[in-house]
Amino acid sequence: PSKGAESMETNLRIGIRIISKMPSIIAAFDRMRNGKDIIPPNNSLGHAANFLYMLKGELPDEEDARTLDVALILHEDHGLNASTFASMVTASTLSDMYSAIVSGIGTLKGPLHGGANERVLKMLNEIGKPEKAEKYIMNAIAEHRKIMGFGHRVYKAYDPRARILKDFAEKISKKRRDMTLIQIGEKIEKVMIRELSKKGIFPNVDFYSGIVYHFLGIPTDIFTPIFAMSRVVGWVSHIIEYTQANRIFRPRGIYNGPIDVEYVPIEERG
Template sequence: MSKNISFIDGLEGILKYREIDINQLVELPYDAVSYLLIMGELPGDQELADYSARLRGEREINREAIDVIRMCNFNIDSMEALRTIVSFISQFDPDINDNSPEGNMRKAIRLIAKIPTIVAAYHRIANGKEPVPPDPSLSHGANFLYMIRGSKPSDLEAEVMEKDFILSAEHELNASTFSSRVTASTLSDLYSAVVSGLCTLKGPLHGGARAEVMAMIDEISSPEDAEKYVLEKLAKKEKIMGFGHRVYKTYDPRGVVFKQLSRQLAEAKGNMYWYEIAEATERTVIRELVEKKGKPIYPNVDFYSGVIYKYLDIPPKLATSIFAIGRVSGWIAHCFDQYEKKKIIRPRAFMLDEC
């Protein structure tokens, strides 16, 4: 059942994929966590090797997709390009109309493998550079950074990117996952279901919040200004981006890991600037809202992940599409679960009053 794909305890700050705590999963490669979500159990050594080999063998995108990317409007957010190219490449998939478990698995492999290549190619072309072909010797995270930069990342940067994908991979029936399941429930193809997820993730109240955190950090400009910034926002009853969650009433467990990773990157690069801005912002928000008013407003998944993207030189336009790179495995796990049910999702209109 779908509830077994992931589990959240919002009061205790617990997140599990397939009954395994997220703090254990971030020590694994992304490929192993992707396998876990889709197949329902962790792979053995040979299973992981085979799964990784299949993913690495499907990373390249065809010339036609590159040509379509070149025709994109490069002033847009990368999510517009990503949803267009994912839809476009579906017509070249020989299994597009094969909804058997085997056909869907082949499509799943291609989607997980190609989405990072699409995002990286769009970024390169938008900046007047040629796309960098994927390197099959690199991990999922290291290869993505390599395709963006044209040079291999440090071991720490590669590790952080892998963990980012893992922490973004799954989170129960959030808006984008639900939209993917609705599409799959009609027995539409897997590409259509993933495009539904991409369109939903794009919204600033969902995946788009990460880019807004990055903009906020730039707006604050210094650690010394963070307190003043937060107090002015609160006085105007405006939202502080990256804080609060519909489910968690304590610190988001993903946020805890992201904070640790952002500090590691800051120290490794000898530049604490963005981390100190974020920490000062967090300290003020918790003092004003948690300690003084008793409101459970803590950093969520977007806050320190935005800091990490600053240290990895990832532009805000890519932030949401990178979220999608990790999340696609979770969407696919839910779609497979929905395909097994063979039952259309059809809520009644009166349920909208509860949203």
């Protein structure tokens, strides 16, 4: 690792290296845990196609490679989300690029930021059939349970990324000749919009991405690492941009607890 306070050229070089290695690391991890040989990158393939090749050991067709490429593009940046902000905070101290990216990964690990598409896929499989979807969702709403893949801190309308991924989810479902998951998803979407759209709750990017990854043959438990594989582009870009006119992040906390409280000596406290 470098010592921090690097030039833009150095950070760009390091950032590109991190971006390029993420797919190799994730694919190698999955193959090693399954007792398979690691597959080195194929220099003739693009970023998305190479990942599928290293993960599965066979060349993806053009349609599958394009599908993953679009999914990665849609996830690579989204303003000052939690992981991007964490990366920038670390970088603003003039720590090194590697440490800043680790901050982003650690933040993405939290279930309120990463992992929603895994839980969407789990929900779809739990429902099992399209005709069971409405009852499931209505019960969940009545019990005030969170429906994964819906709602967003910024979007109070239909997430435009979700519209694109829905189209790709439909196409790959038809290609795999298995429409069950997408039909359940579409039924859930219809019920949720009917019941909660007035509150600004619509499908977000996570709702259909799990179906896409599932039919690309990607194991469910590496959905979040793939999120990091994509979002690392945004982390690196924001870090490089911000540190060109760097100022350390130092927000002020506003105290809202009790005031004018009488001091009680330690020995008198109960």
